[in-house]
Amino acid sequence: xxxPLTDLARRLPGLRLLTDAGDLEHYGRxxxxxxTPAPLAIALPATIEEVQDIMxxxxxxxxxxxxxxxxxxxxxxxxxxxxxxxxSLARMNRVLGFDAVDxxxxxxPGIALEAVHTAAREHGLIYPVDFASRGSCSIGGNIAxxxxxxxxxxxxxxxxxxxxxxxxxxxxxxxxxxxxxVKNSSGYDFRHLLxxxxxxxxxxxxxxxxxxxxxxSSQVMLLALPDLDALTQVFAAFRAxxxxxxxxxxxxxxxxxxxxxxxxxxxxxxxxxxxxxxxxAVDEASQERALEVFGHCVEKGWVSDGVxxxxxxxxxxLWRLREGITESLVPxxxxxxxxxxxxxxxxxxxxxMPARLAQEYPQLEVVWYGHIGDGNLHINVLKxxxxxxxxxxxxxxxxxxxxxxxxxxxxxxxxxxxxxxLVKRPYLESTRSVAEIALMRGVRKVFDPNGIxxxxxVFVDA
Ligand SMILES: O=C(O)CC[C@@H](O)C(=O)O
Ligand SMILES: [Zn+2]
Numbered sequence: 001x002x003x004p005l006t007d008l009a010r011r012l013p014g015l016r017l018l019t020d021a022g023d024l025e026h027y028g029r030x031x032x033x034x035x036t037p038a039p040l041a042i043a044l045p046a047t048i049e050e051v052q053d054i055m056x057x058x059x060x061x062x063x064x065x066x067x068x069x070x071x072x073x074x075x076x077x078x079x080x081x082x083x084x085x086x087x088s089l090a091r092m093n094r095v096l097g098f099d100a101v102d103x104x105x106x107x108x109p110g111i112a113l114e115a116v117h118t119a120a121r122e123h124g125l126i127y128p129v130d131f132a133s134r135g136s137c138s139i140g141g142n143i144a145x146x147x148x149x150x151x152x153x154x155x156x157x158x159x160x161x162x163x164x165x166x167x168x169x170x171x172x173x174x175x176x177x178x179x180x181x182v183k184n185s186s187g188y189d190f191r192h193l194l195x196x197x198x199x200x201x202x203x204x205x206x207x208x209x210x211x212x213x214x215x216x217s218s219q220v221m222l223l224a225l226p227d228l229d230a231l232t233q234v235f236a237a238f239r240a241x242x243x244x245x246x247x248x249x250x251x252x253x254x255x256x257x258x259x260x261x262x263x264x265x266x267x268x269x270x271x272x273x274x275x276x277x278x279x280x281a282v283d284e285a286s287q288e289r290a291l292e293v294f295g296h297c298v299e300k301g302w303v304s305d306g307v308x309x310x311x312x313x314x315x316x317x318l319w320r321l322r323e324g325i326t327e328s329l330v331p332x333x334x335x336x337x338x339x340x341x342x343x344x345x346x347x348x349x350x351x352x353m354p355a356r357l358a359q360e361y362p363q364l365e366v367v368w369y370g371h372i373g374d375g376n377l378h379i380n381v382l383k384x385x386x387x388x389x390x391x392x393x394x395x396x397x398x399x400x401x402x403x404x405x406x407x408x409x410x411x412x413x414x415x416x417x418x419x420x421x422l423v424k425r426p427y428l429e430s431t432r433s434v435a436e437i438a439l440m441r442g443v444r445k446v447f448d449p450n451g452i453x454x455x456x457x458v459f460v461d462a
Contacts, residue, residue, distance in 0.1 A: 004061040005041055008085075012053055016091070018042040027086045030071040030078040032423060033333070034393070039066065039080035044091045048166065048174060048205045054087055055172035055203070058452045065452055067199040069110060069141030072133040074336050075421030077145065077198045077457050084455075087203065089140050095119045096206065104163050104180055106208045109140025116209065125211035128155040132323040140204045146196035148417030150323070153373040154215070154245045157417070159195045166206035167194050170448020180208045193443065198419050199454040201447040218245055219281035219290060220315035223297075223306045224271035228347045230302035231273060235343070235373060237302070241293045242279040242286070247373030248322045249275050254369045255321065261328035263320045267305045275372070276322045278315075325369050325380075332382035333389075334367070335396035336423070339407055340416035343375040349410045350377075356406065361399055363387070376416040379403070397426070404430035420458045428459060 002010070009017060018027070019041045028037020040063065045051045058065050064084040071078045080086045093110035098119070105119055105127065113127075114134040120127040129142065131149030141147070143165070148157045155161070164180040167190075177191040178184055194202055225231060235247055250258075252272050259265055267274075281287050290308075297303040309315035341349050350368070357366050363384055370378040381399065383392045404414050404427040414420075414427045428437060441462050444451070451461045 004057075004063050007061065008043070008054070008057050011057060012050060014046075015050055015054070016044040016046070018044070027068060027071070027088055028080040030073040030076060032074060032076045032079065032336075032421075035076060035079045035081040035422070037079070037081060038083060039086045040083045042068075042086045042088055044088050046091045048168065051087065051168045051203055051205050052172045052174060054085070055168055055170065055452065058085065059171060059450050062450065063452070064455050065203075066454055067140070067144065067203045069138030069144070070112065070133070070136045071141075072137040073141065073145065073419065073421060074338070075415065075419045075423040077419050077421035077454070078141070079422060082456070089138065089203075089205075092205065093138075098123055099180075102163070102180055103211045104208045105211055106164075106180075106206065107139055108206060109143070109204045110138050113137050113139060113142060120211045121214075123211070124214075126214050127161065127209055127211055128215075129158050129161055132326060139207055139209070143195055143204050143207060144197065144199050145417070145419040148371065148374065148376065150246045150248060150371065152371060152376075152417075153247055154243075155212075159192060161210045162191060162195060162207060163210050164208035165191050165194060165204055167202035168205055169202040170444075170450065170453045174205075175202065196419070198421060198457050200444055200458055201453065203453070215245055216280045216282045218278050219287065220276065220278045220309040220318050221290070221294070221306055222266050222309075222318045222321065223275040223277065223294075224267045224269070224304045225273040225275060225302065226271065226304045228273070228350050230297075231275070231350075231372060232344065232347050233300065233302045234275060234297050237293055237297055238277060238279070239373075241289055244373065245278040245280065247275065247277045248370070249273060249372035250322055250325060250369035251367065253365065254325045254367045257328040257367065258321055258324045261324060263324050263328075264317050266307045266318055266321065269305065271304055274321070276318055277373075322369065325367070326378075329367060329380050329382065332365075332380075333392075334380035334382055335393065335400075336418070337379040337381075337400060337403060337414075338370075338416050338418040339377050339379065339403065339412055339414060341375045341377070341407070341410055341412040343373070345410050345412070346372060346375055346377070349406070349412065353403065353406050356402060357399055360402065361395055364395065364399070371416075374416070375412075400427060407431070422457060425457070425459060 066080040089110035092108035
């Protein structure tokens with residue numbers, strides 16, 4: 001009797017398959033590091049036809065498939081810990097075409113976000129979705145999670161920038177969704193259903209991305225804030241007078257870690273909250289307007305101190321204070337949460353949640369930062385050196401229940417931009433109704449009748 005894998009190798013003799021222990025370990029995990037990788041093998045198709053053939057084989061042999069991009073996800077969406085075949089899109093990483101009239105770039109899914117940025121710039125345009133993992137994450141993964149990042153306040157999530165998708169559905173069928181059309185009022189838009197579906201409905205095998213003009217020249221400012229109320233006041237004041245490209249926040253605890261990891265202090269003294277903001281600054285008038293807003297905020301007592309970057313190098317150094325936080329926390333094996341609230345609700349939530357966590361879990365250090373201009377907070381809980389992994393995870397899961405309940409009180413969501421994957425699955429019901437989850441299961445059955453694609457991610461099949 002042939003094993004499923006020898007059968008696959010026989011049917012697709014040109015398919016690159018990896019089975020070495022090191023490869024299984026490498027491709028079987030994402031940045032969550034919580035599950036022990038245990039995939040059956042890694043398939044690296046080079047063409048859409050190969051992806052389709054793999055899916056047909058998987059349906060016949062009932063082998064689960066984990067679609068895999070840069071594996072930079074933080075919710076376990078790309079983890080293969082149960083004998084799945086990892087279908088890595090890493091070899092399908094080319095730019096396929098640029099259309100100057102439509103201003104679109106057509107790419108394969110395995111291309112890194114940074115390479116998309118470079119390709120767009122070669123045509124004098126930008127692909128505006130951006131975040132710190134740009135060098136490692138892939139566009140296919142960005143689409144599968146509807147990735148957000150630091151420019152959402154100006155440009156929206158990945159969803160806004162997808163003009164068309166080619167997708168291989170769970171049954172191996174190739175779907176061509178929207179074909180780059182600007183307008184297409186012809187029934188359900190499956191493109192948007194696929195975006196953010198975390199590999200549970202189909203595999204993106206080609207994407208046509210919208211591009212846009214580069215933003216005008218900008219200025220970067222770091223602000224120190226004395227209290228929580230100031231956060232929304234400063235945001236409202238800046239947004240009213242300036243055209244914001246980013247408005248990010250972090251606490252003094254986050255600053256402590258990023259400085260310890262080599263970033264440069266830009267503001268002296270102790271301050272509980274910080275904001276990094278970037279805004280259009282085309283001419284002297286707009287730069288003066290920015291200083292006026294800043295002055296107004298200082299007068300009101302909302303801002304205690306601030307720095308305006310005077311050079312690109314200084315702007316990069318200010319950005320590092322925010323973008324370097326995740327990296328600086330890696331040694332502490334952080335348990336991550338990524339929550340969403342209406343922006344106006346953020347201070348009320350922040351007034352109760354950190355205090356609740358501190359009271360219930362005094363031995364855990366909690367680092368708060370995120371895209372405050374989008375109502376998106378990242379909460380990293382750090383593992384104390386003397387606490388066993390299992391004890392730490394158990395405490396964090398209890399803390400996440402408390403977080404989910406508090407979010408529900410404030411009308412928020414347990415995942416803003418990192419997806420549900422495996423990590424947030426137990427809390428999905430705090431954010432989505434039972435009726436909605438039943439519909440999700442039904443939709444999955446239509447696209448993937450045998451439940452082959454990324455089973456157990458987002459929800460468990462009924
Ligand atoms: O590591 C995190 O928790 C957040 C990562 C990323 O979404 C960010 O905004 O820096
Ligand atoms: Zn983020």
